[in-house]
Amino acid sequence: MALALQTFATVKDANAALKAQGSRYLGGGTLVVRAANEGDVSVSGLVRSTEPSLSTIVVAGGKVRIGASVTMAAIASHPELGALAKAARAVGGPAIRNMATVGGNLFAPAPYGDFAVALLALDAIVGTDDGETPIEIFLAKRDGSRAIVTSVSFTLPKADSFRFLKVSRVKPKGVSVLSIASVLERSPDGIVSSARIALGCMADRPMRARAAEKALTGRSLTKDGIAPALAAASDGTSPITDPIASAWYRNEVLPVHLGRLLLA
């Protein structure tokens, strides 16, 4: 394969070049170069930007902004993002994590997109040169998206409120059977006052488990307390079937793993 790559110093110029037919943005290349190597002829040209803000992480006043070109390895080793390290380390093996970007993960089809699941639970905002979009809306419309993602931003979760679990068959780096991320706020008596739960592999892209979130609110994180949430866990899901697991299997095991995450 041979694909012409155009490199631009600014996102603005790269966005203009990306308008050409057949052009795709190059993040870490772990999916887009792989596709070209496999003979995907829909990609005829690649565009990237080296604008420095794309590669920076800023943590200030409890808010986090991660540039779209930041890699999973950089997130996993960042001293102030310890809460997210597990989710960043869930993406591939060491070489993939050194290349895979947070921007690219937003576009990765299931069974990939483990970090995007974490970002969905964190209610992240996706930034482009044109403005900001809540991640859930961004993910719903991502197939038609032509603008370069510049950043993801979110409120740093309080210690213990963020949880992440990736279930895979091959350890330590197999592809997901499913992944789950949650942000749970609890009152001093342990009652869940708000819950955001995001699921990976339970649809073609990360999705919120709205019914489970509702069923968990006002309950405690005990076996009995979480039972209604587990019963509602599969509501609205349409899991993928792939060589790792069937849709049926994913639906069967989702409540088991959600239960483990909530009781951890």
Place this chain on the structure above:
Amino acid sequence: MAKVPVQFTLNGSEKAEFVDSGTTLLHALRDKIGDTSPKGGCHQGTCGACSVIIDGELRLSCLTLAETCNGATISTTSGLSESGVLHPLQRAFLDTFATQCGFCTPGMIMAAKVLLDHTPNPSRDEVIEALSGNICRCTGYEPIIQAVLTAARSNSQNAA
């Protein structure tokens, strides 16, 4: 196809080449420069046989475009031995029978080298984690893990 210039340091030597835009680093190393130590197994990022070290980080040369390596420092397994003396990792792979067909070996050694550069005395679990992106069809992995632990021990003995 447009040719683009690319310059990088490969195993201590300056390289300057014109490559077709979009050429992978794996292709440039093997077919242009003649360093055949990185192997092309899957070209999909799955096998790790093409692993090289770019600016201190383990990367897959099959998914890296050569022109994005301008100004980089790249290490491959062919640059590890010095004055005909094998690197401790190469020696350990031979001594512990961690190489059978040998196809995965250069990628395994690069992955192990990055680990030992940062963690000179790794635990077994750290070795497993470091090699988790590299597939071997022959050895069953145990001899490879032992080779890396052996090389780590010999390094620490040399340092003592």
